[in-house]
Amino acid sequence: MIFHVDANSFYASCESLFRPDLEGKGIIVLSNNDGIVIALNDEAKKAGFKRGDVWYKICDDAQRKGVVTFSSNYTLYADMSARLVAIYTRLCPDVEVYSIDESFLYYPDWHCPDFPDIARHLRATVLKETGLPVSVGIAPTRTLAKLCNKMAKKNGGVFSWTDIATENDFACIPAADIWGIGWAKAKALKRHGIATALDLKHYPLHLAKKHLTVTGMRTVQELNGIPAIGREEREKHKNICSSRSFAEPVTLLCDLEEALSSYTHEAVRRMREQGSAARYISVYLMTNPWDDAGPQQFTQLSAEMEQPSAFLPDILDTALGLLRNQFKEGYRYRKVMVNLLGLVGQDETQPDLFRSTDDSPSRRALMECFDALEKKYGRDILHVGSSTLLPRAWNMKRKFLSPAYTTDVRALPEVH
C-alpha cells in the first residue's frame, strides 16, 4: 500500500511556526526575486490571494488586508523538510522523497491492517514533532494515492481509496488534476471526449497508448489500481547549470564577472558532489526582453576543456573568458548563466599522453582541501579571485527574508 504524504502550504507553514505573533494572520511566500506568490496559508487564500499572483500588483492589497509577506527561505525549508523525511523514515520501511514537501511511503501488504489509522498516527506524530500539518492519501498506486491526497485535504487530512464510495466520485475530478496530466494533455484528452478522472479510468488501454503515449497508458492502469509507473533513482545530472536573474539590470563587466564566479563556484560544487568532471563549459548572457530601454542580446559561447576538469580555477578561467567575449558596453543585462556539460565520472578521465600530469595530484589535493574547508566552515568561507563576499547589486532580491531559525545559532527564536 502506498501513502502519498504532503505538507499543507509547506513554505507558509514553515514561516508561521516561528512567529507566534502571526497567529490567525494571512501569510504569503514569494518566488525568487520576490516575483510571484508560490505559497500561502488558508487565511491568505480566504483574503482572495492565490498562487501565481504577481507581487508588485498585489502588495498594496496585501498590506491593506493585513497579510504578511515572506521571501523564500530555502535554508529553513530544506531543514524542515529533512525533519519530515526523518520522521517518515522512522515510521515506514520504504520512503521515496518526491519533492521538498512530498513523499511516497511504501507499506508491505499486511493482512487486515488499518491503514487509515496508521496514516492518522503518522499525521499526529508529524504535527507534534515538527509543528507542520500534512495530509495523506492511501492507495495501491502512486497516481491514485496522489489523487486521494487531494481529497484528503477536504476530508480531515486522511483519505483512502477504499473511501471512494462509488465510481461517481471520480466523475467530479477533472482529468487535469491527475498526476502526469498537465493542462496540455488535458486539452488533448478533451478532444477525445475525456474530461474527468472517471473518463480516463475507463479509457481503453490501447487507445491510451496511442493518444497519450505509453506513459499515459500507465496512468490509466494506475487509476485502476494496477501499479505501472516505476520508481527511478534520481540519476546523476548529465549537465549542471547555475544562474539567477539579477534584481537590477547590470551593465558593468566587473559585476557580471563577480556574479559568474559565484554561479560557477556553485555549479562546480554540485558537480564535485556527484563525483563528475566537465568536458564543456557554456556561458549564456542575456538582456531583458521586457525592458525596452535598450538593445537586446541573447548569446551563448562554449569551450571544450583540454581534459574533463573538476578544477575550479581552470573552469572559472574558461567561463570568465567566454563571458568577456560576449560582453558589450552599454547593454543592460538581466541574467548570466553557466552550464557544465559532457559530465563524466572523475575516475573515468583518461590522462592525455602528451600533457604533463605531474601537477595533477597537487591540483586534486588543492580541490579536496577546498571541499573539506567548505564542508567544515560553510559555503562562503573561500572564494576564488573575482568572486566576492559582499552582497552586490546583482544579488537575488529577497526583501522579506526570515531568519534561518533552525540552522543559524545567531538567528534562534526567542523565549521571553
Added chain:
Amino acid sequence: MAHETGFPSPARGYEEAGIDLNRLLVHNQPATFFMRMKGSRLVYRGIYPDDLLVVDRSRPPVAGSLIVYRQDEDFTCSELVRDGSALAFTDGQGNIRPVSEDTDIFGTVSGVVRQL
C-alpha cells in the same frame, strides 16, 4: 598529517569515540529546536538570559517540566505544576495560571547550554 611509527599503541582495541554534546542533548533530532532565553523569569530554575534552550516537541509535559508556549505575541516559558486535578503554569513565586485547551504549546525544555 600525523604518521604512526615505532611501537603499536597498548590501547589498541580500547578506543572509544569522544564525548559528543549532540548525543547528550538531542534525543529526537527532528523534534528538537534551539531557542534563546531572553529575560530573567526563569533564573529561579537556573536559566539565565541568553542561555540556549534545547526544546523537544516530542517530550511529554509533566509536572515540574519547563514548557515553551505561545502567550499573546511571543514565545514564553513556564514551569508546569499540578493544581488539584488540573495543570497550571507557575512563576516560581506561588502565582498560578491555569493551562487551557487553547494554550499553544511549542515544546518542553530538555536541556540548557551556556557558554562562558
